[in-house]
Amino acid sequence: xxxxxxxxxxxxxxxxxxxxxxxxxxxxxxxxxxxxxxxxxxxxxxxxxxxxxxxxxxxxxxxxxxxxxxxxxxxxxxxxxxxxxxxxxxxxxxxxxxxxxxxxxxxxxxxxxxxxxxxxxxxxxxxxxxxxxxxxxxxxxxxxxxxxxxxxxxxxxxxxxxxxxxxxxxxxxxxxxxxxxxxxxxxxxxxxxxxxxxxxxxxxxxxxxxxxxxxxxxxxxxxxxxxxxxxxxxxxxxxxxxxxxxxxxxxxxxxxxxxxxx
Numbered sequence: 001x002x003x004x005x006x007x008x009x010x011x012x013x014x015x016x017x018x019x020x021x022x023x024x025x026x027x028x029x030x031x032x033x034x035x036x037x038x039x040x041x042x043x044x045x046x047x048x049x050x051x052x053x054x055x056x057x058x059x060x061x062x063x064x065x066x067x068x069x070x071x072x073x074x075x076x077x078x079x080x081x082x083x084x085x086x087x088x089x090x091x092x093x094x095x096x097x098x099x100x101x102x103x104x105x106x107x108x109x110x111x112x113x114x115x116x117x118x119x120x121x122x123x124x125x126x127x128x129x130x131x132x133x134x135x136x137x138x139x140x141x142x143x144x145x146x147x148x149x150x151x152x153x154x155x156x157x158x159x160x161x162x163x164x165x166x167x168x169x170x171x172x173x174x175x176x177x178x179x180x181x182x183x184x185x186x187x188x189x190x191x192x193x194x195x196x197x198x199x200x201x202x203x204x205x206x207x208x209x210x211x212x213x214x215x216x217x218x219x220x221x222x223x224x225x226x227x228x229x230x231x232x233x234x235x236x237x238x239x240x241x242x243x244x245x246x247x248x249x250x251x252x253x254x255x256x257x258x259x260x261x262x
Contacts, residue, residue, distance in 0.1 A: 016114075033126045036077040037133050043069055043196065044137065051197065063138055070134040070141075071151075071222040072195035075215065077130045078123055078159050079190055082166035083183040085119035089170030089257070090179035112167070112257055119163040120156075127155055141226040151225040154238065158218060161242045162186065164249030171256035190215045194223075214241035 043051065048062035092111070131139075143151060166183055173179035192209060193199070193216040199207050210216055217238040224231035 012114075031080070031083075033077070033080075033129060035080050036073045036130050039076065040069065040073045040130070040134060040137070066134070066137060066139055067141075067227055068223070069196060070131075070139040071226050072190070072193075072219050073134060074127055074131055074155065075158065075219055075222060076187075076190050076195065077127050078155065078162060079187045079215075081123035081126050081159070082119065082162045082186065083180055084122065085115065085163055086166040086170035086173070086179040086183045087176045088118075089115055089167050090173045090176040093171060093257070094175055112254065115167055116160075116163055119166065120159050123159045123163065124156065127159070142228045143226045147225045151222055154218065154221055154225070154242075157239075157242045157246070161245040161249060164246055164253050166249075168249050168252035168256055171253055171259075189213060190219070194219050214238075214245065217241065 044062055044066045048065040051065050092115075141148075165186070169182040170179040173182055192206065193213060194210065195215070199210045199216065202210055217234040218241065220229075220234040221231055221238045223229055224234065
């Protein structure tokens, strides 16, 4: 076998290991799925009538608000899904298994690749489930096949970017508890964005923060692709943010992971 073949084989082995280890923290996996679903149910069935009138007029109601908030809940699922990745990376580093791997004939980048692919696949699976719940509740996107493909691409890039960032958090954290805490700001930040209400309904200071943080252009792009609303320059801004987060997360994660694994 060539060096590339060995690297791919080792990476697939580490991917299977990463997916199996995710089962060791069922509470986190369940939380990453249940939390967005609970928020979706709560905001639609409890607050949807009032918020729907404010977002789309009196005729919008709960159905209109569901169409507004469903893309936000899909994005929020990506943010919540990264916490388990940070924890599993921290567990590997604190338990010393990485040092043992370094004494074995394993491709140097295989462990990190396994964590990246495992976190990405777990997140995209939960996105699919949350989207299915939204569709069952009455979410009716107007996207064409091309727009669906673009929306999936945005979600995939977001998941990839945040997975690298979560691996960096897990590698830098002293223990799994700290890794879980470090992931919390990324789970809270989307709440101060255009996820639940338009930013122009917010006070000036909050509105400025919401408009210039990374999740608002991503949400506006997803909403525009799925529901046909105006996107403007949000897509370019979102792409810039996601590429930047990916680069920072990649460089930080590799440096911190290899430094801790020595």
